[in-house]
Amino acid sequence: LAKTTQPISMDSYEGQEVNITCSHNNIATNDYITWYQQFPSQGPRFIIQGYKTKVTNEVASLFIPADRKSSTLSLPRVSLSDTAVYYCLVGARRGGGYNKLIFGAGTRLAVHP
Amino acid sequence: DSGVTQTPKHLITATGQRVTLRCSPRSGDLSVYWYQQSLDQGLQFLIQYYNGEERAKGNILERFSAQQFPDLHSELNLSSLELGDSALYFCASSTGGGGTDTQYFGPGTRLTVL
Numbered sequence: 001l002a003k004t005t006q007p008i009s010m011d012s013y014e015g016q017e018v019n020i021t022c023s024h025n026n027i028a029t030n031d032y033i034t035w036y037q038q039f040p041s042q043g044p045r046f047i048i049q050g051y052k053t054k055v056t057n058e059v060a061s062l063f064i065p066a067d068r069k070s071s072t073l074s075l076p077r078v079s080l081s082d083t084a085v086y087y088c089l090v091g092a093r094r095g096g097g098y099n100k101l102i103f104g105a106g107t108r109l110a111v112h113p
Numbered sequence: 114d115s116g117v118t119q120t121p122k123h124l125i126t127a128t129g130q131r132v133t134l135r136c137s138p139r140s141g142d143l144s145v146y147w148y149q150q151s152l153d154q155g156l157q158f159l160i161q162y163y164n165g166e167e168r169a170k171g172n173i174l175e176r177f178s179a180q181q182f183p184d185l186h187s188e189l190n191l192s193s194l195e196l197g198d199s200a201l202y203f204c205a206s207s208t209g210g211g212g213t214d215t216q217y218f219g220p221g222t223r224l225t226v227l
Contacts, residue, residue: 032213043115043203043218044156087156091213102171103148103156 004088004104011110018075020107022088025069033064033071036087038106044087048073075109083111116140117219119204125225131192134222138185138206144168145187146205146216147179156203162187163210191224199226 005023012018024033032051036044048055050062050071061074075082085106116139126132138145147159158171162181173179176194181187191198201221207214 034213034215036216041201041221041223043117043205043221044216045115045218046215049213049215091211102158105155 003102004090006086006088006104006107008105009108009110011112012078013112014079015077018078018082018109018111020073020075020086020088020109021070022073022104023070024088024090027068027090031068031090033062033068034089034091035060035062035073036089036103038085038087044103047086078109078111080111080113082109084109115217115219117204117206117217119202119219119222121222122220123223123225125227126194127227128194128196130194130226131190132194132224134189134191134202134204134224136187136189136204136206136219138187138204139217142206142208142217143185144207144210144214145181145185146207147173147187147189148203148205149200150203150221151197151200154200159189161210168210194226196226199224 034049035047037047038044048060048062052064055062063072085108087103087106118137120135143164146161148156150156159173160179161169165181176192179189203218203221205216205218207216
């Protein structure tokens with residue numbers, strides 16, 4: 001099983017770019033990397049997913065190096081509303097087999113004025 | 114609004130009791146997942162069902178059980194409740210059953226065991 005490791009917390013200021021790195025040394029060939037955002041007392045919300053190189057959407061970018069043992073979620077120009085916990089999840093599309101889903105402990109991002 | 118509904122929103126009960134949490138997935142989603150989140154803790158995956166069948170199992174206690182019904186809604190049953198079972202219980206749904214499918218989370222059920 002691919003276990004993930006993230007920093008416990010990060011601080012930033014409004015308007016800055018924030019990069020959160022997730023380590024997943026045991027990632028398997030078929031595993032994808034997915035990031036979720038969670039606000040207090042709410043369910044997590046999908047942000048972005050990728051397999052290799054770079055993926056970008058309207059919210060964030062995801063950078064995955066060639067060895068895929070880590071990934072970096074990049075949030076451009078954060079605002080106060082980006083204060084949340086960010087989870088990195090590694091999982092694969094495994095037809096017919098068990099697929100245990102492991103969220104890491106998450107990174108608590110605090111954005112300051 | 115993710116389209117996933119969970120009831121009840123809050124539940125307060127006593128130790129030793131049994132409760133049932135209910136989840137209705139998004140329209141068209143076949144997979145339902147259950148997670149437990151204790152205060153200031155990460156998400157602990159409990160169990161996944163896909164189209165009525167158990168697909169994956171996480172750290173679910175023997176006192177807990179779940180099922181997915183033909184209409185695809187799911188119930189999580191928690192019995193012989195202990196103080197430590199107090200937590201937020203989230204349900205999520207996805208279209209397919211694989212680990213790459215985007216999960217859509219419900220608002221959660223907050224369980225308090227006194």
